[in-house]
Amino acid sequence: MARGIGQYIVIRGLMIIPTILILYTIVFIFLRILPGNPVLAVVGTKNISPEQLQHLMKMAGLDKPLYVQYFDYLWKMLHGDFGVTLAFPMGKPVVEYLKLRFPATLELTIFGFTVSVLLGLLTGTIAATKKGTKIDTGMRLYSIIAYTLFIPWFGMMLQYVFGIHFHVLPTSGRIDPGIELQRITGLYVLDSILTGNWEAFASAIRHIILPATTLGIVLSGAYTRLVRNNMVDVLSQDFIRSYYARGVRDWKVTWYALKNAFIPVVTLMGLQFAILLGGAVLTETTFNWPGMGTFIVDRIDYRDYNAIQGAVVFFAFFVGLISLIVDIVYALLDPRVKY
Amino acid sequence: MKRKVLSLALLFIFVFSVVASGCIGGEKTTTQTGGAGYAEQIVIGVTDKVTDLDPANAYDFYTWEVLNNIMEGLVKYKPGTLEIEPALAESWEVNEDSTVWTFHLRKDLKFADGTPLKAQDVVRSIERVMTIQGDPSWLVTDFVERVEAKDDYTVVFYLKQPTSYFLALLTTPPYFPVHPSYSPNEIQSDQTAGGAGPYKIAKWVRDEELVLEANPNYYGEPPKTKRIIIKFYRDASTMRLALQNGEIDIAWRTLRPTDIESLKSEGKYSVIEVPGGFIRYVCLNTKAEPTNNLKVRQALAAAIDRQEISNKVFKGTVEPLYSLVPNGMWSHIDAFKEKYGDGNIDLAKKSLKEAGYDENNPLMIQLWYTPTHYGDTEADLAQVLKEQWERTGVIKVDIKSAEWGTYVDYARKGQMQVYLLGWYPDYLDPDDYTTPFLKSTANSWAGTGYANPTVDELLTKAQSLTDQNERTKLYEQVQKILAEEAPYIPLIQGKLFVVASSDVKGVTIGPDMIFKYSTIYKEKS
Numbered sequence: 001m002a003r004g005i006g007q008y009i010v011i012r013g014l015m016i017i018p019t020i021l022i023l024y025t026i027v028f029i030f031l032r033i034l035p036g037n038p039v040l041a042v043v044g045t046k047n048i049s050p051e052q053l054q055h056l057m058k059m060a061g062l063d064k065p066l067y068v069q070y071f072d073y074l075w076k077m078l079h080g081d082f083g084v085t086l087a088f089p090m091g092k093p094v095v096e097y098l099k100l101r102f103p104a105t106l107e108l109t110i111f112g113f114t115v116s117v118l119l120g121l122l123t124g125t126i127a128a129t130k131k132g133t134k135i136d137t138g139m140r141l142y143s144i145i146a147y148t149l150f151i152p153w154f155g156m157m158l159q160y161v162f163g164i165h166f167h168v169l170p171t172s173g174r175i176d177p178g179i180e181l182q183r184i185t186g187l188y189v190l191d192s193i194l195t196g197n198w199e200a201f202a203s204a205i206r207h208i209i210l211p212a213t214t215l216g217i218v219l220s221g222a223y224t225r226l227v228r229n230n231m232v233d234v235l236s237q238d239f240i241r242s243y244y245a246r247g248v249r250d251w252k253v254t255w256y257a258l259k260n261a262f263i264p265v266v267t268l269m270g271l272q273f274a275i276l277l278g279g280a281v282l283t284e285t286t287f288n289w290p291g292m293g294t295f296i297v298d299r300i301d302y303r304d305y306n307a308i309q310g311a312v313v314f315f316a317f318f319v320g321l322i323s324l325i326v327d328i329v330y331a332l333l334d335p336r337v338k339y
Numbered sequence: 340m341k342r343k344v345l346s347l348a349l350l351f352i353f354v355f356s357v358v359a360s361g362c363i364g365g366e367k368t369t370t371q372t373g374g375a376g377y378a379e380q381i382v383i384g385v386t387d388k389v390t391d392l393d394p395a396n397a398y399d400f401y402t403w404e405v406l407n408n409i410m411e412g413l414v415k416y417k418p419g420t421l422e423i424e425p426a427l428a429e430s431w432e433v434n435e436d437s438t439v440w441t442f443h444l445r446k447d448l449k450f451a452d453g454t455p456l457k458a459q460d461v462v463r464s465i466e467r468v469m470t471i472q473g474d475p476s477w478l479v480t481d482f483v484e485r486v487e488a489k490d491d492y493t494v495v496f497y498l499k500q501p502t503s504y505f506l507a508l509l510t511t512p513p514y515f516p517v518h519p520s521y522s523p524n525e526i527q528s529d530q531t532a533g534g535a536g537p538y539k540i541a542k543w544v545r546d547e548e549l550v551l552e553a554n555p556n557y558y559g560e561p562p563k564t565k566r567i568i569i570k571f572y573r574d575a576s577t578m579r580l581a582l583q584n585g586e587i588d589i590a591w592r593t594l595r596p597t598d599i600e601s602l603k604s605e606g607k608y609s610v611i612e613v614p615g616g617f618i619r620y621v622c623l624n625t626k627a628e629p630t631n632n633l634k635v636r637q638a639l640a641a642a643i644d645r646q647e648i649s650n651k652v653f654k655g656t657v658e659p660l661y662s663l664v665p666n667g668m669w670s671h672i673d674a675f676k677e678k679y680g681d682g683n684i685d686l687a688k689k690s691l692k693e694a695g696y697d698e699n700n701p702l703m704i705q706l707w708y709t710p711t712h713y714g715d716t717e718a719d720l721a722q723v724l725k726e727q728w729e730r731t732g733v734i735k736v737d738i739k740s741a742e743w744g745t746y747v748d749y750a751r752k753g754q755m756q757v758y759l760l761g762w763y764p765d766y767l768d769p770d771d772y773t774t775p776f777l778k779s780t781a782n783s784w785a786g787t788g789y790a791n792p793t794v795d796e797l798l799t800k801a802q803s804l805t806d807q808n809e810r811t812k813l814y815e816q817v818q819k820i821l822a823e824e825a826p827y828i829p830l831i832q833g834k835l836f837v838v839a840s841s842d843v844k845g846v847t848i849g850p851d852m853i854f855k856y857s858t859i860y861k862e863k864s
Contacts, residue, residue: 171577
């Protein structure tokens, strides 16, 4: 018997909890298994006594038994507290960093996502409508190449071409130095529109083009293949032939076919969004984009347990939320889905 | 239909190309122009990080540089030299045995926000460092018994022992007066109130951007450039691209040797070379097999060819070093060169034979390095060392690596046999290049386990003497013992490179390696 959509949403929502718990546990264990700790990373080669070292460990809460550390942090997280940083600087709420860094990643992700979906739909549609031709082969080849591109390498190529060679786009950062932008959401493009700061808007757009394109092209390959295969499937169906028989225009038929082929693409969007965040780490590093990816990498260098745990859990929660939304959209789009 | 889809595709590509070709915003230079005939801002790129904007806890070279630009001490180095000149203090006296130092402050000193700066502020700031007991506090607590404000303009330091190089210590951030808004007993890593330096902090986003603006209340000559923007990069290659694309005016710490070489050859940039006081060396564990054997350590020291390391790994951007005391510093002697030469394979083989090793019974060692802390060249350095040692035909080297947090843990616990480390000076005196390494009560961080009562005695004596000639003799003795016993093998001394667009002028960095931004400028274009 089919359940109601409300119940379906609740169950799917509750499934995020064990996912996060498992991920937190894995990260917690991995960080503790590795030798070294944030206090040692900070102390480095300084000459301090074992007593001073012990004092610093106590300050960081690392003198407690592991299970106490584990449940302490879990308890804090349940109250929306991600603890404080343990290195450079010590004692700053991790949440403050997440507030600062997450919008940058979200902005990059949204733009990268848009580029990848648009490119995927375009190339997939072209391939399907030109099935069996050289263009089709070319598009399929594009999808394979795009999918296998290594982000740092590809990003650097774009930096060289559009930055160093043509000098038309910046190669790093989010905005030109010296431009003041009032922070509202932390998404620079949106903030510049909201505040009517068009200089900042132009600068933010110019800065996001290369990283979003890098990320978008690399992730578009999967869409190309999926859209093409679905479109080929739909275009061979009876209702499409009847459109042609009734003299409906080519572009309209393609549009109807695309709408029908779109449902599986929504599922992929959900999956891709998680991959997109992973890809954002590499993209951020390549383009010196001050987001969550570079934050986590920096904190790993310092072995900053709280910051890494907090960032990973936050990431996981966000990805879980996106997956949930995608599932709901999918359930609403496709009447065959059973709640 | 086919034509329509193709048109759609072409339209998309066209729109994207138009956007990408800079129609939005167009090309933008990094600087606007300001008054006084100079550009208003200069953008500096760095791959280093700022740790704590608090002199009570900051203990890394780049953060010290930033603090040196937003704060000042009682004395400072004359730009580009090792000559100490008055700063917040206009004059000073010292008693006969260098234990009481009296400083007279300038009148009308102010912090960046206009708050008056008096002798009590100097005392408050130094006592704060003593209270907080942060990483660099030993630079105060090891030397200063107490500090007093005799009146609004007189500060007196009473030292624990005669310290001839006290003025050099005073140039370090723990002695800088800080604004009263700094908490008296807590580290404030993101405090932007600063002190009384040529610049003040206008904006600070950790690991992203630091904006400095000229301090209107600075007592000295105003900075030539009103605004300095520091952009933080994660890696050298991104920073290099930013320089080539005109997004930054100066690429500072630290470009890779290969980047410096190729930017030099482009001919579009000024490449300013700065003699660096930082050194790189190999540590040998004197408490564990097989490096507890003196002959083994001597063999490893003899086989190293520093010139080859400099050329192969660092493309000539460093110089060979034959002592822990850097080249050019008084008392330096080429102790290791005198004893072993350079790349002396025969001597290495001889020592190994005396230690009981030959081709049939080779010496097996593990060489450790840390991949990111000392830049991208570290793996290459380890590889070249391995090749040099294996040239003897009697040594087999297994290279291992660990991240910084793990690496220092292993070092402290004495878990590594042979490992690479580096050193930036705290203050410019031979004492800072010898005591932390060789004095048995001060070198636990290094994990070599080295202890020699004679060396301890020599170093203690050298610290308390005021006559430089006498101190020189003692440090020379120490360096000879170091070469003989080889608990550390010095490798190279770094140089620093500032790579700037050709219109940037006035870069002056002295032996203290601190880049003072107030002298740099760009002519109005």
